[in-house]
Amino acid sequence: MKPETDAIRIQTERTAQNEHSAPLYLTSSFMFDDAEHMRAAFADETDDNIYSRFSNPNVQELVDKMCALEGTEAGFATASGMSAVFASFMAFLKAGDHIVACSSIFGSTHTVITKYLTRWGISYSYFDVGRPEELESLIRPETKMIYAETPTNPGLGILDMAHLSSVAKKHGVLLNIDNCFATPALQRPADYGADLITHSATKFIDGQGRVLGGLVLGRRELIKEVYLFCRSTGPSLSPFNAWVLSKSLETLFVRMERHSANALVLAQALEKHPRVLRTSYPFLESHPQHTLAKQQMRAGGGVVTFEIEGGSEAGRRFLNALQFCSRTANLGDTRTTATHPASTTHAKLTEQERLQSGITPGLIRISVGLEHPDDVLNDIRQALDASAV
Numbered sequence: 264m265k266p267e268t269d270a271i272r273i274q275t276e277r278t279a280q281n282e283h284s285a286p287l288y289l290t291s292s293f294m295f296d297d298a299e300h301m302r303a304a305f306a307d308e309t310d311d312n313i314y315s316r317f318s319n320p321n322v323q324e325l326v327d328k329m330c331a332l333e334g335t336e337a338g339f340a341t342a343s344g345m346s347a348v349f350a351s352f353m354a355f356l357k358a359g360d361h362i363v364a365c366s367s368i369f370g371s372t373h374t375v376i377t378k379y380l381t382r383w384g385i386s387y388s389y390f391d392v393g394r395p396e397e398l399e400s401l402i403r404p405e406t407k408m409i410y411a412e413t414p415t416n417p418g419l420g421i422l423d424m425a426h427l428s429s430v431a432k433k434h435g436v437l438l439n440i441d442n443c444f445a446t447p448a449l450q451r452p453a454d455y456g457a458d459l460i461t462h463s464a465t466k467f468i469d470g471q472g473r474v475l476g477g478l479v480l481g482r483r484e485l486i487k488e489v490y491l492f493c494r495s496t497g498p499s500l501s502p503f504n505a506w507v508l509s510k511s512l513e514t515l516f517v518r519m520e521r522h523s524a525n526a527l528v529l530a531q532a533l534e535k536h537p538r539v540l541r542t543s544y545p546f547l548e549s550h551p552q553h554t555l556a557k558q559q560m561r562a563g564g565g566v567v568t569f570e571i572e573g574g575s576e577a578g579r580r581f582l583n584a585l586q587f588c589s590r591t592a593n594l595g596d597t598r599t600t601a602t603h604p605a606s607t608t609h610a611k612l613t614e615q616e617r618l619q620s621g622i623t624p625g626l627i628r629i630s631v632g633l634e635h636p637d638d639v640l641n642d643i644r645q646a647l648d649a650s651a652v
């Protein structure tokens with residue numbers, strides 16, 4: 264089947280009621296016919312569910328769909344994107360190891376790498392999204408993993424996954440790609456040789472701002488390690504959230520197409536707006552990695568960033584002037600959301616640190632929703648007019 268069909272048709276076994284929509288398996292544990300059946304399940308001789316910290320039919324349906332979409336053998340679903348990222352590190356890294364990551368990554372991932380991994384003797388090096396050729400020189404004998412997002416959050420930089428993968432293969436290290444911004448509807452990192460694919464399912468996979476969730480996907484032998492780590496430490500996804508997310512996948516392709524089409528309309532309009540100094544969107548010709556983005560991605564995705572004239576104060580006024588676009592940190596929602604990173608998510612950094620991560624004072628991040636693009640554009644235009652300092 265085509266992925267669009269798998270996203271809709273893959274399903275867990277149904278009960279004797281012949282439900283069309285998946286039933287919800289809200290149960291913490293599962294029963295056995297006899298002691299021998301129970302022994303065999305615990306000995307991993309059967310695939311039977313034992314306990315929802317290990318596996319659950321709703322969680323498995325989500326994982327099976329995501330494996331079909333990402334083109335991977337196996338996966339494990341977690342309670343949030345961050346628990347997926349964390350598990351993808353902890354299952355493979357130990358004291359003395361080293362990780363090379365792109366410097367432009369999600370804020371909490373940066374905290375996990377710099378504050379926690381280092382505390383356990385795992386060191387790191389960052390390479391710049393604009394200088395991927397530096398990557399190879401950062402690899403050491405103790406390097407075990409390359410970690411990157413593409414597109415990056417919030418900079419929207421694009422990394423060449425084939426290049427990352429060739430460096431990883433040459434040095435025998437794992438390539439771990441956070442595919443949260445593109446989703447498998449727009450790009451499949453496994454096709455370029457990524458070993459691990461991590462997701463925050465909270466964003467475009469849910470797509471409606473309801474639940475948190477995450478996934479790690481990859482080859483069977485690698486996911487076995489992630490499973491063993493999670494089975495013991497417990498960041499497992501709840502069956503209810505898995506049920507919601509599995510339903511969400513049924514509309515992922517349609518949504519990503521529309522998010523991308525609306526985002527392109529907005530990006531093209533912003534590029535011509537006199538109050539906008541610079542617009543970033545992977546499918547704009549002015550994007551520095553535009554050709555690469557077109558090769559790797561089916562469409563540009565739902566996030567647009569721009570630099571407003573007038574710096575931080577103009578950014579603040581812009582947010583205040585928005586009439587229906589939501590001032591909220593989430594992205595990937597049906598509703599258009601807006602943030603001003605310099606005064607919120609990145610306010611604790613120094614000006615210098617912000618600039619290093621590409622957060623200029625007037626940077627605005629828009630996650631373009633599924634409303635009619637004219638309405639989104641009109642709200643953003645009137646807020647831009649009202650933002651002049």
Ligand SMILES: *Cc1c(COP(=O)(O)O)cnc(C)c1O
Nearest residue numbers: 343344345369416443463465476
């Ligand atoms: C939001 C996000 C995460 C973390 O996901 P949560 O579900 O919020 O824990 C990780 N990576 C990227 C790129 C994100 O945008």
